[in-house]
Amino acid sequence: MAAQGLTGVERRFGDDELIVSKTDATGRITYCNDVFLRLTGYAEQELIGKPHSIIRHPAMPRSVFKLLWDTIATGRECFAYVINRARNGDHYWVFAHITPDLDESGATIGYHSNRRTVERSVLSTIEPLYTALLAEEARHGDRKAGLDAAFASLQSTLAAKGVSYDQFVLGL
Amino acid sequence: MINLSSVSKALLANGLSLALAAIAVASALSAGAVTAAILAGGCGLLGLAGLMWLMRANNSVDKANAALRQAAGGRLRARVPGIRGHGNVGELLRNVNRLLDQTEAFAKEADAAMRAASEGRFYRHILPKGLRGEFARYAASANATLDVMARHAGELGAFTRRMLDDAVTISMTVNEGAIANASIVGGIRTARDEAAGMAAATEQMVSGIQEIAARSDEAVALSAEAQDMTDSGSDVVDAAMAEFSAIEAAVADAAARVGALSEASEAIGDILSSIETIASQTNLLALNATIEAARAGEAGKGFAVVANEVKTLSNQTARATEDIGSRITNLRQEMSGIVATMTRGTQAIAKGRQAMETMGTRMRDIGNRVDTTTAKMADVSRILTQQAGAADQISGGVQNVAHQAENNAGAIERSSAALSGVEKQIASLLSLLVEQDIPNKIVLIAKADHIIWKKRLFDMLVGNARLNPDELANERSCRLGKWYYGPGSMPYRNGPAYRQLEEPHRTVHQCGLEAVRLFNAGQVEGAMRLVEQVEEASKVVLAALDALCAAGDCQPAAAAGRF
Numbered sequence: 001m002a003a004q005g006l007t008g009v010e011r012r013f014g015d016d017e018l019i020v021s022k023t024d025a026t027g028r029i030t031y032c033n034d035v036f037l038r039l040t041g042y043a044e045q046e047l048i049g050k051p052h053s054i055i056r057h058p059a060m061p062r063s064v065f066k067l068l069w070d071t072i073a074t075g076r077e078c079f080a081y082v083i084n085r086a087r088n089g090d091h092y093w094v095f096a097h098i099t100p101d102l103d104e105s106g107a108t109i110g111y112h113s114n115r116r117t118v119e120r121s122v123l124s125t126i127e128p129l130y131t132a133l134l135a136e137e138a139r140h141g142d143r144k145a146g147l148d149a150a151f152a153s154l155q156s157t158l159a160a161k162g163v164s165y166d167q168f169v170l171g172l
Numbered sequence: 173m174i175n176l177s178s179v180s181k182a183l184l185a186n187g188l189s190l191a192l193a194a195i196a197v198a199s200a201l202s203a204g205a206v207t208a209a210i211l212a213g214g215c216g217l218l219g220l221a222g223l224m225w226l227m228r229a230n231n232s233v234d235k236a237n238a239a240l241r242q243a244a245g246g247r248l249r250a251r252v253p254g255i256r257g258h259g260n261v262g263e264l265l266r267n268v269n270r271l272l273d274q275t276e277a278f279a280k281e282a283d284a285a286m287r288a289a290s291e292g293r294f295y296r297h298i299l300p301k302g303l304r305g306e307f308a309r310y311a312a313s314a315n316a317t318l319d320v321m322a323r324h325a326g327e328l329g330a331f332t333r334r335m336l337d338d339a340v341t342i343s344m345t346v347n348e349g350a351i352a353n354a355s356i357v358g359g360i361r362t363a364r365d366e367a368a369g370m371a372a373a374t375e376q377m378v379s380g381i382q383e384i385a386a387r388s389d390e391a392v393a394l395s396a397e398a399q400d401m402t403d404s405g406s407d408v409v410d411a412a413m414a415e416f417s418a419i420e421a422a423v424a425d426a427a428a429r430v431g432a433l434s435e436a437s438e439a440i441g442d443i444l445s446s447i448e449t450i451a452s453q454t455n456l457l458a459l460n461a462t463i464e465a466a467r468a469g470e471a472g473k474g475f476a477v478v479a480n481e482v483k484t485l486s487n488q489t490a491r492a493t494e495d496i497g498s499r500i501t502n503l504r505q506e507m508s509g510i511v512a513t514m515t516r517g518t519q520a521i522a523k524g525r526q527a528m529e530t531m532g533t534r535m536r537d538i539g540n541r542v543d544t545t546t547a548k549m550a551d552v553s554r555i556l557t558q559q560a561g562a563a564d565q566i567s568g569g570v571q572n573v574a575h576q577a578e579n580n581a582g583a584i585e586r587s588s589a590a591l592s593g594v595e596k597q598i599a600s601l602l603s604l605l606v607e608q609d610i611p612n613k614i615v616l617i618a619k620a621d622h623i624i625w626k627k628r629l630f631d632m633l634v635g636n637a638r639l640n641p642d643e644l645a646n647e648r649s650c651r652l653g654k655w656y657y658g659p660g661s662m663p664y665r666n667g668p669a670y671r672q673l674e675e676p677h678r679t680v681h682q683c684g685l686e687a688v689r690l691f692n693a694g695q696v697e698g699a700m701r702l703v704e705q706v707e708e709a710s711k712v713v714l715a716a717l718d719a720l721c722a723a724g725d726c727q728p729a730a731a732a733g734r735f
């Protein structure tokens with residue numbers, strides 16, 4: 001995604017607010033709450049049925065989304081620090097928590113995400129990490145190879161710290 | 173009517189008022205009251221708009237209702253979509269969504285935190301951010317509970333950790349004990365085998381001694397016989413000597429007689445020469461007489477006959493004496509031959525006597541010697557019999573020792589059996605504890621595992637177990653190996669203890685496997701040497717594990733909990 005159109009302006013929201021959205025099983029938005037609409041600057045009808053990547057920010061490494069999807073696809077919850085892009089090119093950081101939505105039989109029928117505010121101190125860890133992952137992804141000509149390399153480097157960074165991804169993100 | 177909501181009633185009233193307005197317009201027009209008709213029409217239009225708004229409101233209420241119905245049924249994912257307007261109805265719908273957002277967030281968080289707690293991840297709290305009011309309060313109290321649970325789990329963890337520590341220590345002690353037992357049993361077995369061998373050897377010795385004793389008894393008897401024989405031999409020699417003396421005397425006598433005979437024959441010779449002289453003189457006389465007779469002629473004739481007779485006689489005599497002379501010469505020759513023979517005979521006899529005498533002395537000598545030999549032999553035989561008795565006692569003693577050793581081995585084997593019961597229990601306790609989330613558990617368990625591995629090798633060496641090298645773990649497939657080469661050891665890889673562990677650990681496994689192979693191929697000595705190497709290496713492994721443990725304790729609890 002091109003970096004053009006970014007304003008560099010950061011949007012903030014309240015610590016007592018949740019940015020909520022829901023998607024179908026493929027990641028198309030089925031619901032977003034008023035905080036979501038306020039921060040992104042989209043109208044609800046512009047978002048419903050659209051892929052969630054509509055608010056994707058170019059500073060997000062693909063390997064983080066791979067980890068996200070790998071995790072939720074197995075029915076587990078996933079945490080991630082995400083930078084999102086508002087309609088006008090502004091951005092906002094969230095601490096996203098994504099879980100599967102299950103029907104009565106326990107089958108996954110979609111996903112749910114609650115996003116919370118991010119402690120400033122966390123970004124001093126996350127931003128360099130994401131920059132490094134992005135660089136790793138870009139270093140390889142082949143998109144897939146870049147993704148795999150970055151993913152592997154993320155895993156080994158965690159292994160070197162001796163922590164799981166969950167422990168890492170929750171411990172920040 | 174009674175079941176209708178106020179919105180529905182309003183809709184109904186609105187509908188009715190619309191109908192009334194329509195009637196009013198119609199009747200006003202028919203009565204020509206244009207103004208009234210316009211007013212009634214306006215009323216109706218307003219009513220229509222009201223009806224539309226009311227329907228919208230009703231629609232919103234239906235949407236809210238649908239969402240809330242779902243939520244009331246526990247399906248918290250329901251939301252009201254497509255909210256427009258910012259009036260109280262719009263806000264109503266937004267509030268429905270806000271309520272559901274809060275409720276669902278709380279429910280999902282609580283679910284996730286509880287689920288994590290059930291897996292021991294107490295650090296997964298309900299995220300309080302974004303939750304409001306009571307939701308936030310409940311979250312806080314649930315989190316406090318989680319903290320208490322975490323503390324308890326920590327205490328339980330510490331307890332379990334201590335239990336694991338103890339179990340590992342017990343396991344190691346028990347197995348070291350079992351190893352000691354096994355090697356004692358091995359030693360006893362060897363001692364027993366050696367004692368049995370010794371007993372057999374002593375028994376053989378005893379029977380050898382007995383054999384020698386019997387032989388020397390025989391020798392004693394034989395020498396007694398020999399004594400008898402020498403005794404009677406000397407008697408015979410003595411008798412022979414006496415005989416010899418008699419023969420000697422007889423020969424001497426005979427010699428003397430032959431001498432006398434020889435002298436007599438010489439005398440006869442003398443007589444013969446006298447006779448010879450007489451015969452020749454007689455012959456001469458006869459010759460003369462013949463001559464005289466011849467001279468005397470006829471008268472002499474008779475005389476001549478006599479003279480002739482005498483001549484014949486003298487000739488005959490001469491011939492006879494000659495004959496006798498030659499005979500006597502022969503005789504004398506014979507006799508001197510006899511004398512010579514006799515002289516030789518006496519010499520031979522003298523020599524014989526001497527020989528006999530020497531023989532006699534020798535015989536007596538031998539007799540004496542045989543006598544001493546017999547005495548000595550008897551001594552030997554007596555001593556040997558005593559020795560045989562002693563050896564018999566030794567053999568008995570050795571057999572006793574062997575028996576004792578057997579008993580001891582039995583006792584130790586019983587204690588080993590008891591120990592192996594404990595071992596099994598400890599092993600199952602360990603495998604229970606392995607399931608627990610205990611920091612450093614693999615390192616701790618590995619200590620026990622490697623002692624157990626060593627013990628199995630000892631069991632094999634002393635013949636308590638047969639091992640198949642294909643079924644034995646190698647340095648990568650054992651519990652420690654899996655951890656070592658797996659992701660669990662990541663936090664330790666930069667420390668020196670981690671690197672120090674690899675080489676001796678590999679040695680433990682490879683030497684162990686090789687020992688099993690050698691043992692199975694019958695090369696016990698080689699197997700024993702390798703097991704010694706395993707011992708040495710496993711000491712280093714244990715030290716490295718201790719060092720790792722110490723390093724592990726420095727790790728953050730969360731990280732340590734992962735391996």
Ligand SMILES: Cc1cc2nc3c(=O)[nH]c(=O)nc-3n(C[C@H](O)[C@H](O)[C@H](O)COP(=O)(O)O)c2cc1C
Pocket residue numbers: 021022023027051052053054055056057060062065082083084096098111112113
């Ligand atoms: C419930 C849910 C919420 C998501 N929220 C975001 C989000 O806020 N921002 C974002 O960039 N991607 C979000 N994603 C991930 C997107 O689906 C997508 O994987 C991501 O934007 C990367 O897009 P790309 O694969 O086209 O690069 C969300 C996915 C799910 C299932």
